[in-house]
Amino acid sequence: MDQPRRWTLRRKLLGVGITVVALGMAGLGMARKPLNPAPSPGQLLPGGAMVAWSPGYRVSFFGVERLHPFDSYKYDKIAAELQKKGLVPGDAFLIPDEAPAALLARVHDPAYLASLTDNERLSQVIEVPVPGIFGAKSIEARILAPFRRATGGTIAMARHALEHGVGINLGGGYHHARPDGGHGFCVYNDVAAAVLTLRDQGFEGRVLIIDTDAHQGDGNHAAFADDPSVYTLSFQQEKIFPQPRVPGDRDVELRSGTDDSAYLARLERELDAAFEADDIGLVIHVAGSDPLWNDPLASLGLTIDGLVKRDLMVMHAARDRSIPYLHLLAGGYGPSSAEGSAASIAAILREVAAPPR
């Protein structure tokens, strides 16, 4: 049997197995309902920051999502940690609405959007087999709506950053979603949706996307390939997903095992060059935690301390020049991913709340 046929058969067998498990879980009442809390405007935190998050970001389809290394509870864990540290009271999170369908139709090709309720196509996008028993309604509520809601969070925090200096979304950063198709667990391109919204509202400044996820932001590069008002600096591990690359404005390919000191020294140099343009109106940091040393989908060597320093370095590069800063979570699949992102965001919130340097 040739490879593609063998692969298809394996997927089908896996799909049958998952269907049995899912039906069993549903029958036993173990299936959690998708959460859909009402939107809430959130509260300003000291220094003007705001954090968007909703339990409705969680992709959940009867536990099948656990076949992907992405922890769908990561967002909730980070939100809980920020509350525990006393940095974001529970009622201070902005709970976003879903990104509107009309906006997403301007970001993505209609044929791609129409294909998302097809189980086979969606399985390729989110890298988890979506069994045939999940109909369009279930796919909408349990998979697509959470991605649209987190995209809404990115849009709201981009707006907030322009008005108050710092916006943080505990989700988003779906940088592999290209206009003509998503992959790598990225369905909608939230950054493109946010930039389009700001442009509609009259924002004319240059956008600087700094992508420090371990994987290249090919979706962002494709989305902004013909837009000279958006500049991308991408820090990624060489030779890993996605391949082939979609070139950005500045791609930095890092060797496996790159440690804190080598990473941070390189980042400092690259940031100095990226900030040379004098008309930057917004910095969008796609701050994946998968450069951590124990991530299963990459093999860079950052410690949690290095991750915190990375994020503070990018935040200060923007803030020291009085440029609004938007922070997005992006990838991160290892056992320290939630802890690392929570430590980073806590450090950012503390520094934003402190008197100016």
Ligand SMILES: [Zn+2]
């Ligand atoms: Zn990644």
